[in-house]
Amino acid sequence: MVNSADFNLPNLIRSYQNPHGLYAALRSQDPLYYDSMSQSWLVTGHKAIMEILSDSRFSSELNFGQPNPKRGAKPPFWETSVNKQIIFADGDFHRQVQNIILHQLARMKKDLPAHVHRVVTSLLENIRDKSEFDLVDDFAAPLSLLVIAHVLGLSPANLETLRQLSAWSDTHGDVTSGYLRVDIRDIDRLGDYFHKLLAQKRQTPTTDLISAFLKPHDVFANDDEIIANCMMVFGAGRGTTRKLIGNGIPMLIPHWQTWREAFQADPTISKQLTEELLRMVTPTRYLFRQATQDVDLSGQFPGNHRIRRGDKIMLFLEAANRDPDYFLHPDTLDPQRQPNRHLAFGFGPHHCPGAKLARLEIQTALEMLFTTFANLQSKRSSPPAWNPNPNIGGYTAYGVCPVRHAA
Numbered sequence: 001m002v003n004s005a006d007f008n009l010p011n012l013i014r015s016y017q018n019p020h021g022l023y024a025a026l027r028s029q030d031p032l033y034y035d036s037m038s039q040s041w042l043v044t045g046h047k048a049i050m051e052i053l054s055d056s057r058f059s060s061e062l063n064f065g066q067p068n069p070k071r072g073a074k075p076p077f078w079e080t081s082v083n084k085q086i087i088f089a090d091g092d093f094h095r096q097v098q099n100i101i102l103h104q105l106a107r108m109k110k111d112l113p114a115h116v117h118r119v120v121t122s123l124l125e126n127i128r129d130k131s132e133f134d135l136v137d138d139f140a141a142p143l144s145l146l147v148i149a150h151v152l153g154l155s156p157a158n159l160e161t162l163r164q165l166s167a168w169s170d171t172h173g174d175v176t177s178g179y180l181r182v183d184i185r186d187i188d189r190l191g192d193y194f195h196k197l198l199a200q201k202r203q204t205p206t207t208d209l210i211s212a213f214l215k216p217h218d219v220f221a222n223d224d225e226i227i228a229n230c231m232m233v234f235g236a237g238r239g240t241t242r243k244l245i246g247n248g249i250p251m252l253i254p255h256w257q258t259w260r261e262a263f264q265a266d267p268t269i270s271k272q273l274t275e276e277l278l279r280m281v282t283p284t285r286y287l288f289r290q291a292t293q294d295v296d297l298s299g300q301f302p303g304n305h306r307i308r309r310g311d312k313i314m315l316f317l318e319a320a321n322r323d324p325d326y327f328l329h330p331d332t333l334d335p336q337r338q339p340n341r342h343l344a345f346g347f348g349p350h351h352c353p354g355a356k357l358a359r360l361e362i363q364t365a366l367e368m369l370f371t372t373f374a375n376l377q378s379k380r381s382s383p384p385a386w387n388p389n390p391n392i393g394g395y396t397a398y399g400v401c402p403v404r405h406a407a
Helices: 009-014 020-029 046-053 077-083 091-107 112-127 135-152 159-176 185-203 209-213 223-265 269-281 355-372
Strands: 032-035 040-043 286-291 312-316 373-378 395-397 399-404
Touching: 009 020, 009 040, 009 312, 040 046, 046 286, 046 312, 077 159, 077 185, 077 223, 091 209, 112 135, 112 355, 135 159, 135 209, 135 223, 135 355, 135 395, 159 185, 159 223, 185 209, 185 223, 209 223, 223 269, 223 355, 223 373, 223 395, 269 355, 355 373
Parallel strands: 040 312
Antiparallel strands: 032 040, 286 312, 373 399
8 A cells, every 4th residue: 555655756766667556646645746855746647747738837947047157167068968958948949949850850751651661671570580589679779779860860880880879878868867877978979979970961961850950040059059959869769669669569468469460450550559558658757847937726726736936846747648537447558548648748849749750660560560470478587677767767678489470
């Protein structure tokens, strides 16, 4: 049984492998709960999170209310690479960079389905005849890596070079999400790679996102700001698909044949299943916001919810996606769920610009896995490994034993 003394931010963060019992207990007590230990609001209700994410009085800026740095004092690159990402920006800068990303993805719309299909086909050719493979390392991670590298315009000589960039990017993602048990020098190494790549793209621009960032639109103050957002796209583009496939497929494995038969009977179920896995898995556990002024939400949510200027707010997206006040039988995987207005990609101005691409990758992966394998079984002798970053979480290794379709 969960005790109310457990309702604090450290406990919620530590419980990242199985948080839903704690979420449910906290949400039933107060979906907009003030934690005196961390001096922050813990928000677990779907309605409350949508309200806050759409309210401009709550800022995503990390340094809101902090004194301006001393003139002439240049922060270290790793700090700039985190603070200048648009996930921590509001207003014109956020809107302009997000529009560049959206417009570039729209320009690539015709090309991307074929590219994703080629990547999935190639990866399945490498694993289809194996007696076992790792769902994350052999499939989910390289799929997301190769697709987002194509979008950005990264073209290293081989997959191993991309994997090295991916490892450095994971460090950047860890620091971005507040997990600091990493080698900070990896961020500088990734930054050096992007600095060199920017110089190449200036000489020979192509039809990729980095080239779009470099066009003279007076959005970025310097190359470090461009690189910060290249790193953001690279990290987010990998992380979402990697976690959704790496943690979503294991949800299907216990009844794989049933799901495959449902797909054979109605291939459109892959689209609905993609949405339901997004709801059930949720790529990012929580988001941070800060009140820019006093906000009283007591009229919308029963209880004392007078948020003060400067108060910190933690928005638990995966809790909102299991809110029984919004989703009927929220712990049941139901691809027929309608409506399914999950918050896997956030909500409001900061809704993820890569949502359509992530959906394309996940849906294509589902369709081709169902087509390729008659059955999938978890490798019982090899327990899954978890990402220690409590905000991102997800499996870093998940052994699978496949059964191919009969020829």
